[in-house]
Amino acid sequence: MIELVNVNYTYEDKTPDASIALKDVCFRVNEGETWGIIGHTGSGKSTLTEIMSGLLKPCSGKVLFDGLDVTKAKNPAALLKGKVGLVFQYPEHQLFEESIIEDICFGPKNMGLSREECLKRAREAMRLVGLDESYENLSPFEISGGEKRRVAIAGIVAMSPEVLILDEPTAGLDPVGRDMLFEMLCNIKGKLCKSIIFVSHSMDDVALFADKVLVMNGGEVLLKGDVNEVFEKSSMLEEAGLDVPQVTRLIARLKEKGHRFDGAILTVEDAAEAIYSKLKG
Amino acid sequence: MLRDITIGQYYNTKSSLHSLDPRCKLIGLVVMMALIFVAQSVIEYAFVTLLTIALAILSRVPMAYILKGMKPVWLIVAFTAVINIFMGGGETVVFTWWAFTVTKEALYLALSMMLRVVLLVTVSTLLTLTTSPTVLTSGLEKLLKPLEKVKFPSHEVAMMMSIALRFIPTLGEEAEKIMKAQAARGNDIESGGFMKKISGMIPLFVPLFISAFRRADELAMAMECRCYAGGCNRTAFRKLEYKKSDAVAFVLMGTAVLLVVIYRTVGFLI
């Protein structure tokens, strides 16, 4: 669906303050995939999301959506409207309307849809994020933080994007909030969006929810591929300053001590099972 | 976009002007402004212009940088000039065009007004270029201290200035973030008519205000937790002390004022 070919991006290009954000990034997202993008602050992952959604034009390289090069367009964001939706970090800070339903309608309205269509989409989006009708006329400022985030995500979902990109959707949430959010994203993916890409600091989130992972380091792609393949290379990830999940570290330590474990072990259940079968087998 | 504003920016070249006490520079600014305002004759204008240029050279800030910071002012300058040229009145007609008459007096007035604005802006810019905002704030607080006797809240004013300086970059960053987030929802402030542009600002300003208020709330609580209780019984981290160079600066200021006074008196006598 989205493909980035040799994308480069430099902030304040051609000035003394120039800082390179992305170097020769190649990355392809296919229909039905869920990608996790990880990397520490300044690794270029946020810039990447803005390029994929057309808000930034790469300095060089191509961004293809269904084979069409959007960088040639005068306004790539307009071209990708309704195709790629980007949810920023702490999206609840962007709410501004008097009622929740109006706030969610803002995106569809800007797409030039009729009032009925806007409302229809907004209601659909509310259902997808798990907010019932009683919320419609509440002010977005009198609900809880977690609910605000749902409203903000619904605001993007209502534009019915084919690809939904989220920048650190779980920031500041507690474990239950995080699980609920991922459950909600699964629901959205099953019913509306074809692919989901999310940026995260947490390898645990990626291990639990994504099937593909892109690891960014210093503006470059360090690793990409299936989650279990990438997590096998835990030493490389740790070198890039990333926290690998504790079970991955546990297995790595046991391997160091001379024990053999085959295959990818990503979850607590996998690890317990593998250790148990070694102890009993 | 928000980063282009250079007025009020500090540019450290470690020149002698930079090392002066902020109070000295603030008083200097007032003196310069007074001199610029009282100037009438060509000689007086030449004198203050030369003084300003001398100060600019002394600051060792590149001239181009000073001029760049004045970009937003040029429009005001041009506007005052045009108004003065055509509305100036006077008798010695230079030329007439359509319904407008341009006189020698009006031209002189327009030119002098232009020069005044440019000089005023330049000296104020020089103050901010050579004095870091924090130092400037503490200088201002000290200078205004005597006014506390007439219930002027000098500490509060200085604290407000300092907090504003602290939060301008933070809110600027936040504004940029919100702009991008709303652009991702299809908000367009670039195209369309005036009304459309205005309505496109609402999705930016509402969240920005809400965030500013939330920040203010949290900051107030954090300040209270650190035992802040206004200006009474407070000590200062930064000590301001007049040095020899400040004395020299004060003498030079006095001389300049004296020169103008003498010139005026002599001119009056003749």
Added chain:
Amino acid sequence: MIKCENVTFVYENEEDEGKKVLDNVNLNIEKGSFVAVLGRNGSGKSTLAKHFNAVLIPTEGNVFVNGVSTKEEKKLFDIRRSVGMVFQNPDNQIVATTVEEDVAFGLENLGVPYDEMHKRVEAALKSVGMYEQRKMQPHLLSGGQKQRVAIAGVIAMQPECIVFDEPTAMLDPKGRKEVMETIKTLNGEMGITVVLITHFMEEAAKADRVVVMDKGQIVMDDAPGKVFSHVEKITALGLDVPQVTRVVNLLKKKGIDIKGEMLRTKECADAIDMLLKERQN
């Protein structure tokens, strides 16, 4: 150091009227200890924290700091000087335009003399490793650095206790690590009592004592190893348990005999390694 006796707190504003945010909380924090208060968002943990230095006053019951009730308004400054507080958002607690001046802010308020103030600012900045950046403007620092400046600002006031209200919630993993290391040194080397409010179990695991809150009440209060060994209970409260603890818990369920409470990867790997070696022999 801090003692809560039957503390109940009800917010006074109209919307949430009558809702008990804290419900009969009894807690005694000993001098020199490192106590983590763990709970979901909305469990009342931040509200409790704000009682420790009289930002909030209990509706019923009493909070004593060194034997002084927080209801005594005349002692407000003494209480706040002995119990400092670091908040969640690093941006909204830095007052001044340079690092060193911000650290000095509390001292200026207390009327500390010039020479003494400079000495204390320098020492405080050195203890959090921010001395090099003392002339910098706060907005140019990373989140972790800003939070360390905020900590230095509190340390300079020489408190006996510092309450951290979710200090890492808005930071990336690197910043989180920096702040947690600083907190460890404060408690370990400088002997400052630390109360850490958090919803990250990894952070709570570093404390000497974990207090778990739910719906305004204290539901568990024990050493971290003991608390996390109740895997089901903690999970039911909407909190995470360290992954290795869960692995060990699963192994125990399967009938493997592992002794002790496991929180860290190393000790867990060692224990499993021993079992595996025993079996090989």
